[in-house]
Amino acid sequence: MTYTGTLEVKAEVSIDDTGTVTGIAWPFGKPDSYGDLIEPTAFKFAPEIPMIVEHEQRQVVGIWNSHEVTDKGLEVKGRLFVEGVGPAREARRHLVAGSMSGLSIGYQLHEHKARPEGGRVLTDLTITEISLCRRPVHPDARTTEVKSITEGSSMENEAVQNPLVVEQKSDPVASQEEVKALKARMDAFEAKSNRIRGANNNHPNGQNDNSEKKALESFMRTGSIAEVKAIATDSNVDGGYFVLPTTDLTIRSLLTDLSPMRGLAEVVSIAGNKYERFYSLGKRGAQKVSERSDRPQDTATPNLIKHSYGVCEYYAAPTTTRTLLEDAAVDLSSWLINNVVHDFAETEGEDFMTGDGADNSPKGLLTYPTASEKDFAREWGKFQYVAAGATAPTDAQLSDALIKLISTLRRPYKGNAVFLMNSATALRLRQIKDTTGRYLWAPTGNLIEGVDHPLLGFRVEIDESMPDIGSGETPIAFGDFKQGYVIVDRQGIRVEQDSTTRKGWIVFDSYKRLGGGAGDFNAIKFLKISAN
Known part of the structure; x- marks a missing residue:
């Protein structure tokens, strides 16, 4: 492709x-x-x-x-x-x-x-x-x-x-053109055979030719685009260079591991600078009529709500010396991933939870208002919360609130529902026991046995951006995050090399564009530490 x-x-x-x-x-x-x-x-x-x-x-x-x-x-x-x-x-x-x-x-x-x-x-x-x-x-x-x-x-x-x-x-x-084409292919095969064959995440058996990785390393060390032009699919000098396909796949895999919300939410790739979608409130208009009665012409019509998601730019500029880059023992691709990608992943992960949404940046899940009213009675744009019963809940109150939280989420969303909390909240729940000494959350005992030790039958994801248990906080979220939150990717990570601004040093201007925000406000529920 x-x-x-x-x-x-x-x-x-x-x-x-x-x-x-x-x-x-x-x-x-x-x-x-x-x-x-x-x-x-x-x-x-x-x-x-x-x-x-x-x-x-x-x-x-x-x-x-x-x-x-x-x-x-x-x-x-x-x-x-x-x-x-x-x-x-x-x-x-x-x-x-x-x-x-x-x-x-x-x-x-x-x-x-x-x-x-x-x-x-x-x-x-x-x-x-x-x-x-x-x-x-x-x-x-x-x-x-x-x-x-x-x-x-x-x-x-x-x-x-x-x-x-x-x-x-x-x-x-063969015609002259076919002979030339065949010769060109043979030259390409010979060039590939001379490249190193180290193993990487895409080909663990080590039998790949690593052509993309070698081209990226050559570009980073020398600034030469000869091999990049031969391998890359876009060499637009005005817009920089796309991260090569093999590396880009690795980057996306790491982002999923580092940012829980990227793995839970729906991720949409767009070609423009804005993504729009519609939600229907689903008002029913059907009415019962008799054989001879008049049919009403003004039955209820579903209301459509439009959501727009813009994208902002994330930027990082890792810097190193020319001497380091010229050292052939350095794995330059891993260096780029471990610095730039971790920066992007940690920053976007925080924004998915607590971002203010300014200038088309992601609006965090925790920044939306909450209300106690149930679905369709609650104002659209607010998530529903379930009260823990006290500002300093006991173990019994927390246990009861978790059961009520699960029951509040309607059936269409339970198939993909998960819990989201930080490690401190998870530790508190791990220590809750019943009167016989059995743990509420355990791989065996009064719960279902299974992989990942489900809490009350549902998987738990840990995100340290979630707040601790405290008065007025919402430390636990539960629901179908793929329906409840949308991440919009405008493009993958792009890299430009700068070797002139600071002599003897190489700066890699790296950037990506993305946005995000809430989707279906009925898909996620919060447990709130409050009396009511």
Whole structure:
């Protein structure tokens, strides 16, 4: 998968043929080799969609005349410029011979979401070009029919008078362009074989070629972008360089480990600077009527509430000496991750809980108001709390309040519900016993046996940003955090090297953009240390 600005190419490129070509550019119901799916409603189309060779923009060989989203997928039909374009005739030769039968789409991605199984679900995109290719990323994206425009209905006669055997015989005789391409691939394989093969988190067996890591290290030590350009998918000198794909995956994994809210909440990636969604209060309008009674024309209509989430910039600038960077024994990728990513993870984790939301920064979960009224009776924009029964609750009062807290959360949210508290609160609950000496929270005894030692049957997550037990505090949250809080990622971490501001030192300007805020205010409940 490659990026060019905001253009995302979903498959390897292929050469197309002269004539009329039909096929399925993107099949539904099966992910591609990256694990990506596209929703049928996601497609938009540019005014004109060129037919090109291997996503090579200078190799326009035709035009796609029609496109239609069907049950099978995105079906397309196009015309090759066989009358005057040499590459189009060459492409047709490969299509007829069967050596090229794949289709690959190029598009601008606007919105997507993560798939639980891995990969993404693309929900909004614009198709800008479609290529013919030998090896599409989606194995089922194939041409289904090739017709000659210049020969019209003589296609069947061509199969007899100019049989495919001629094409097959001549195909093994590689053209000059194919020889160059083969040589380039062999050079690339040789270059990869000379690189170090240390193990890392992505390939624990140590058999990977570490090309991305080596390119990143070379860029950080010398400032040279030669290898980065050869490997990276975007080398925009004005906007810096994206962290390379392998490193970016590692960064996201560490963020999930360090920031509990990032692992609990819904994470949405956006292409713009704002994310909007709607919630319905779900007022029922149905009424009982008799056979002859009038039907009312003013029944209740559900109210829609719009939430907007902006994004702000997070910035860090780790600095080190040139001498250290030139030391080949230093693991530069690990150094970058351990400094920058930990800074970002700790800062964003605090903001997800206590951020003030100023200048499009995340608004923390604990900063929203709470009220005791139940769902649909409570004002929207407030979370519900359950009182512990006292400003200094006893163990028995805490136990009763926990049971009431679980009961207050309505059934639709309990399937993914978890407790969230800090370690001091968890210690207090761990020490609560009944009259027979059995612990309230234990792996055995009066609770369910299981992994992670559930509290009253539900998993517990520890976040030190949660307050301690004290008068007026809300030390325990319980609910479905994926429904109750939204994290918005504008882009991954980007890095720019600065070796001129301070001689002898290298500064890595690192930044990312994100936002966040509450989602469904019915999905999370709080235990409040108060009498009522």
